[in-house]
Amino acid sequence: MGFLQKLINKARVKSPYVFHFNSGSCNGCDIEILAALMPRLDLERFGVKLVGSPRHADIMLITGPVTEQIRPRLQRIYEQMAEPKFVVAVGSCACSGGVFRGGYNVLGGVDQAIPVTAYIPGCPPKPTAITFGAYKLLEVLSKAFGVAEKKEKEEVPFDITAAQSEGVAET
Amino acid sequence: MSNQDNVSIFRPALEEGHEDEYALLNQIKSEMGDIIIEEGTYVHIQPRRVFIQIRPDKLRDFVKYMQEKHGMWQFSTLSGRDLGNDLQANYHFFINDKKIAVTIRINVPRTMPEYQSITDIVPAAEFVENELREMFGLVPVGHPNPRRCELPENWPADEFPLRKDWQDPRGLMKRSQTTGPKEVK
Amino acid sequence: MSTGNRKTVTPPRVTIPIGPQHPALKEPGMFKLTIEGERIVDAEVNIGYNHRGIEKLAESKTHLQVLYLAERICGICSATHNGNYAQAVEMAAEVEIPERAKFIRTLTWELERIHSHILWLGVAFHEVGFDTAFMYSWRDREIVMDMLEDLSGNRVNYSMNTIGGVRRNVSEELRSSLLTRLDKLEERMIYYRDVAIQEKTFWNRVDGVGVLETSVARATGAVGPTARGSNVPVDVRFNDPTQAYVHLRDSGEFEMILSERCDVAGRAIVRVVETIESIKMCRWLLQNLPDGPIRERVRPRVQPNEVLARYEAPRGEVVHYLVTNGTDKPERWKVRAPTHANWVSMRHTLIGNYLADAPIILAAIDPCFSCTDRVTIVDTDDNLIESVPLDIMRVRANKWYRQNGGKF
Ligand code: SF4
Numbered sequence: 001m002g003f004l005q006k007l008i009n010k011a012r013v014k015s016p017y018v019f020h021f022n023s024g025s026c027n028g029c030d031i032e033i034l035a036a037l038m039p040r041l042d043l044e045r046f047g048v049k050l051v052g053s054p055r056h057a058d059i060m061l062i063t064g065p066v067t068e069q070i071r072p073r074l075q076r077i078y079e080q081m082a083e084p085k086f087v088v089a090v091g092s093c094a095c096s097g098g099v100f101r102g103g104y105n106v107l108g109g110v111d112q113a114i115p116v117t118a119y120i121p122g123c124p125p126k127p128t129a130i131t132f133g134a135y136k137l138l139e140v141l142s143k144a145f146g147v148a149e150k151k152e153k154e155e156v157p158f159d160i161t162a163a164q165s166e167g168v169a170e171t
Numbered sequence: 172m173s174n175q176d177n178v179s180i181f182r183p184a185l186e187e188g189h190e191d192e193y194a195l196l197n198q199i200k201s202e203m204g205d206i207i208i209e210e211g212t213y214v215h216i217q218p219r220r221v222f223i224q225i226r227p228d229k230l231r232d233f234v235k236y237m238q239e240k241h242g243m244w245q246f247s248t249l250s251g252r253d254l255g256n257d258l259q260a261n262y263h264f265f266i267n268d269k270k271i272a273v274t275i276r277i278n279v280p281r282t283m284p285e286y287q288s289i290t291d292i293v294p295a296a297e298f299v300e301n302e303l304r305e306m307f308g309l310v311p312v313g314h315p316n317p318r319r320c321e322l323p324e325n326w327p328a329d330e331f332p333l334r335k336d337w338q339d340p341r342g343l344m345k346r347s348q349t350t351g352p353k354e355v356k
Numbered sequence: 357m358s359t360g361n362r363k364t365v366t367p368p369r370v371t372i373p374i375g376p377q378h379p380a381l382k383e384p385g386m387f388k389l390t391i392e393g394e395r396i397v398d399a400e401v402n403i404g405y406n407h408r409g410i411e412k413l414a415e416s417k418t419h420l421q422v423l424y425l426a427e428r429i430c431g432i433c434s435a436t437h438n439g440n441y442a443q444a445v446e447m448a449a450e451v452e453i454p455e456r457a458k459f460i461r462t463l464t465w466e467l468e469r470i471h472s473h474i475l476w477l478g479v480a481f482h483e484v485g486f487d488t489a490f491m492y493s494w495r496d497r498e499i500v501m502d503m504l505e506d507l508s509g510n511r512v513n514y515s516m517n518t519i520g521g522v523r524r525n526v527s528e529e530l531r532s533s534l535l536t537r538l539d540k541l542e543e544r545m546i547y548y549r550d551v552a553i554q555e556k557t558f559w560n561r562v563d564g565v566g567v568l569e570t571s572v573a574r575a576t577g578a579v580g581p582t583a584r585g586s587n588v589p590v591d592v593r594f595n596d597p598t599q600a601y602v603h604l605r606d607s608g609e610f611e612m613i614l615s616e617r618c619d620v621a622g623r624a625i626v627r628v629v630e631t632i633e634s635i636k637m638c639r640w641l642l643q644n645l646p647d648g649p650i651r652e653r654v655r656p657r658v659q660p661n662e663v664l665a666r667y668e669a670p671r672g673e674v675v676h677y678l679v680t681n682g683t684d685k686p687e688r689w690k691v692r693a694p695t696h697a698n699w700v701s702m703r704h705t706l707i708g709n710y711l712a713d714a715p716i717i718l719a720a721i722d723p724c725f726s727c728t729d730r731v732t733i734v735d736t737d738d739n740l741i742e743s744v745p746l747d748i749m750r751v752r753a754n755k756w757y758r759q760n761g762g763k764f
Contacts (some may be wrong), residue, residue, distance in 0.1 A: 024406045028431020028512040029473065035501070035511075038494040065407055068323040077194040082606060099428050102416070103409040104332055105323070124512050180660040180679065217447050219596055220664055245590060246577045247666070248427035248697075250677045263664060263675060270595050272664055290643075291727025295700050306411075314670050321407045 009145040012058060012084075013138055015047035019057030019081075023074050023108065025064025028124040033061060036127035036134075043131055046138065058171045059137070062116075065093040065106040071113050078114045086117040088137060090130060095119045122166035172352050181222075183213040192221050195241070195271055199223065203236060211276055227277040227286045234262070234275065234289050242268050249299040251307040253335045258284050258309050262296075278311060290312040306333040359458055369397070372711070381512030381595055387702075387718065390710050399706040401699045403747060418684045419445050419519060419658065426676075427513050429691060432671065434476065434513045435468045435486060436669040437676075437691065442517040444678040446664035449519075449658045455600075457521035462600035463641045464508065464516045465667070466634045471500045471669035472540070476719075480624060483716045484561040490553055498543045503537055506530055509538040538642075542635045549628045563618040566705040569618060576701035579694050582720070585623035587616045592668035603644070604637055618680045620720040637714025656684040669694050741753035 022030055036043045037050055051057050054077045064073060078087070089110045092098035097108030110116050118140075120133035186193055192214040200207060203225075211224030225233050237243040257278040264273045277333040279286050288311030290296045300311040301320045308331040322332070331337060339345075372389045376457075390398040410429060414422045423445075427438040439461050446453055478493040501511050508514035508524060516522055552558055568578065573586040583590050591612045593601045604610055613630045614620035658680040665676045671692030681687040705717050 022406075024408055026428045026431040026434075028428070028434065029433060032512060033496070035498075038498075039491055040495065040498050051649075064406075065408065068325075068407060069407065099425050100408050100410070100413065102344050103413045104339060105407050105409040107346065126511060177552065180662050180681070182661055191439065215662075215664075217663065222662075244574050247673065247675045248677070248690070248692035250688070250692075252679065252688050263677065265596070265666075267590065267595065272666070274595065274664060293577075294575050295697065297700055298696060323407075332409065337412075 005007070006147065011041060011145045013145060013147055016047065016058045016141075017049050017056050018053045018059045018061055018139065019051055019054050020061045021054075021063075021074065021077060021108065023062055023064040023094070024067035025062075025091065025093055029063035029093070032124045032127050033063070033090060033130060034128040041127045041131050043134060046135060048134060054078075055082060057081055058084070059086045059088060061088050061089050061090050061095050062110045065097045065100045065103075065108060066110055066112075067111050068105050069077045071107060074113055074118045085140070086137065087114060088118045088120060088133065089116050090120045090133075091121040093119055095121050098123060181213050181294065184216040189218070191269065192219065192271055195266075195269060196221055196223070197272075199237075202240070204286070206233060208278075213276075220274070221271055221274065222274045224276050224278070226310060227279050230262075230275070230277055230328060231287050231289055231292065234292060237264070237273070237275075238292070241266055243273060243287055245343050246293050246295040247272070249303055251303050251333065253307065254278065255335075256281055257301050257309055258334075259304060260286070260309055262289070263323055285310045285312050287312055288316055289307050290316075305331070308334065368392075387505060387714075389706065389711065389714060394710050394712070396706050396709050396711060396714065399703045401702055406584045408613055414686055414689045416685070418656065419686065420656070422689065423517065423685060424515060424517065427515060427692070428472070430693065431512050432472050432629050433468065433669045433671065433674075433693075435516060435527045436532045436667060436674055437519045439465060439599075440566050440665050440667045440674055440676050441689075442519050443667070443679075444663045444676045445519050445680075446654065447660060447663045447665060448661040448680045449654050449660075450680060451520060451523065451652055451654050453652050454649045456525075456601045456648045457650045457652070458521045459603075459645050460524075460526055460640050460650065461517055462604070463526075463638060464514060464522075465599075466638045466641070467500060467504050467507070468514075469634045469670045470631050470638070471497060471504065472626045473501065473634075474545075474548075476627055476670075477552070477624070477631075479719055480562075480716065481558065483719045484558055486555070486557050489548070489555075491559070493548060496541070498664055499537055499544075503534055505534070519579050519652065520654040521649075523651075525650050526642075526645065531645065535639065535642055538635055538639050545628065545632050545635065547642060548624065549632065552624055552628055559621065559715060561713075562720075564619050564621070566709060566720055567618050568701055568705045571587075572704050573618075573701060576704065577697050578672075578701040579697045580669070581621075581626045582672065582698050582701065584613060584627045585615045585620075586618045587614050589614060591674065592666045592673050596666055598665075598667065604640065607640065610637060622714055623720050657682060658684070663740065672697060 020030070020033055035041070037048075054060065060078070060081060062074070077087070087110065088096050093100060094110045097106060100106045101108050107113060118133060118137045120130060122129055125133070186350060196212070196214055206226045206229040208224040208226065211222060212219055214221055228351075233287060243264050243266045245267050246263040247265055250261045250263070252259040252261065258281055259276055259278050261265075261274050262275045264275065265271075266273060284307075285308070288296075288300055290311070291313070296326055297316060298320060301316075301318060303309050304311060304317065330340070339350055370391050372391060388400040389396050410425060414425060417425060423438060425443055427434040428442040429437045474493055474497040478490045478497065481489040481493065505511050506516060507526065507530065508516045516524065517681070568582070568586045570587050573583050573588045578586065578588065579590055589612060594605055594612050610633060611632060613626050617625070617628050628729050660682045661680050663678045665678065667674050673689075674694060675692040677688075677690040678686055679688040702718075705720070706714065707719060
């Protein structure tokens with residue numbers, strides 16, 4: 001991997017542009033995505049920026065069970081995105097169809113129409129869960145691109161009982 | 172499903188406690204009695220609900236009469252029903268001054284599902300009449316702007332998904348019950 | 357230069373489709389705007405991209421399952437559909453639910469209205485390019501989201517109602533903590549009311565824009581704040597009350613909010629003042645919360661009946677027409693969500709306005725908060741096709757106003 005490519009990959013992980021697409025969702029997931037970008041959680045501190053055009057985006061967040069009318073448009077928009085592109089299915093509907101499984105006009109999950117990189121379940125997932133999912137995706141991407149930062153020390157799994165006995169975590 | 176079952180869904184209320192509703196219904200009956208069909212006409216047990224069934228060819232006249240005489244300008248919605256031999260259209264209105272919700276309904280035979288549209292006198296009915304035509308195949312004749320609004324473009328013109336006898340001929344309802352990603356080309 | 361050979365040039369008619377990808381409710385739309393120069397001369401709405409076949413799906417589910425399906429018609433008004441369906445089944449079964457359950461159900465509804473209106477206010481600020489207030493209002497929206505989470509256990513899709521009552525009780529601590537947070541919320545809302553009226557950045561963009569005459573609003577069946585902003589007195593909470601709204605109406609402390617302005621500003625004022633009124637209602641409900649059980653048992657098989665259940669959602673009147681047939685499944689269930697009723701009047705609000713005002717007029721009926729809508733500009737003369745996302749259009753609109761508005 002050349003130096004320039006490495007730089008580009010590093011920049012890519014540091015500031016992913018996301019595009020939000022609604023494929024027939026109930027709006028619950030959409031407001032939670034927006035809430036994740038709003039002052040309280042501020043997803044922008046990871047460099048994430050919401051853009052309005054698929055051509056600018058690296059990551060597409062999709063909500064909803066994919067209705068029949070939306071499917072061709074979803075596929076066309078997916079093709080419009082520049083490589084490398086990643087798709088995140090947000091919400092139970094986008095993961096598997098959710099409550100709309102069995103409806104005559106839904107496909108049941110984004111992965112029935114286009115390939116999906118990550119799934120964030122929940123109906124709707126909390127903004128914290130969306131932040132966590134986005135963070136995890138970035139971690140995986142930086143490993144895949146070979147630009148992961150070297151860990152200085154081994155990560156210790158968070159021990160809830162120890163934390164509780166010290167009074168750090170709430171019971 | 173026979174018509175016998177439908178009769179039992181009507182649960183008329185007692186006169187006391189529903190004086191306003193009965194007053195309205197009796198006035199309508201005395202003035203337009205000849206076009207009202209008794210079967211589905213009653214005061215519901217819920218407060219402020221009146222259901223009136225009329226002859227399908229007289230729908231426009233009746234709506235005009237209600238608008239002029241009773242100030243019925245607020246249109247809520249239109250819902251269809253499949254009764255077996257007949258298809259039913261329920262126009263839900265609300266009379267704001269008297270605070271009574273009036274449902275006007277007509278039964279149209281399944282073999283000849285057509286009646287006169289009321290969109291020109293009730294502009295708010297434009298979208299719902301289109302929807303009714305798509306979902307039940309009940310055609311409002313004279314609709315100024317007939318077009319497809321809910322179903323996908325490739326949906327066959329002779330399938331109406333909300334009719335009871337729609338049996339999902341293309342396996343659409345099974346399709347979404349899949350697990351795991353599909354091969355995407 | 358003589359004026360004799362000057363020609364009047366009619367600008368060409370151009371059609372602009374906006375959408376259809378539109379993060380919306382049950383009914384996302386595609387708007388086709390025809391413009392002449394900068395003026396909109398015609399508008400058409402296409403809906404149906406979000407059609408999921410819920411009404412058919414419901415016929416194969418039991419009443420209790422439909423309750424949770426109904427909630428997912430729309431995430432922003434989830435308590436609306438959930439509660440209204442529960443109320444419809446209770447009416448069909450002819451059971452009376454306990455008073456405390458009625459109060460808690462109404463409390464959830466009113467809190468939801470507060471959250472929805474603040475959300476709308478933020479989006480409206482965003483659409484006119486006033487992003488500071490957008491961020492502020494969304495920060496304060498988190499207060500009411502936390503209240504809803506404490507009350508029901510979830511931020512969106514509360515599942516608070518069940519057939520015969522509500523699922524969760526309000527403890528004494530929760531009651532007092534909700535009351536303190538309502539005070540804070542009221543203080544912030546009064547601040548936003550003043551911002552909306554006094555801040556020229558916002559007011560000049562909504563004043564006199566998107567006019568919907570009272571007579572047109574009546575004829576086209578507009579509902580909710582769209583209608584009340586045009587001085588049409590439609591509000592199910594006062595005209596056809598159910599649940600604890602009967603008590604609220606009888607207490608005489610609350611009134612329907614109407615505006616005679618008929619423009620976007622009128623709709624904004626109605627929403628903001630209504631939020632303050634809702635906060636007062638929540639306080640009244642919490643202070644007068646009766647004791648008792650929160651749930652009544654209802655047999656799963658509901659007798660044959662037909663019910664027309666109405667409720668005033670944040671965006672307007674919701675109608676559920678339910679026919680039961682003696683089994684535990686609905687025979688027919690029809691839902692009319694409020695935005696559906698507002699599409700027809702939408703055309704009239706757009707015609708005659710500047711294209712630059714289209715985003716705020718579309719947002720004014722609160723169809724949804726469209727953050728990533730795409731706009732395609734098709735020039736009929738040169739067949740030039742240009743794809744523009746809505747946020748670029750918004751930037752262009754704000755730029756246009758800087759250059760041509762002259763009002764600021
Ligand atoms: S997962 Fe839940 S909240 Fe999200 S779109 Fe589906 S039903 Fe709505």
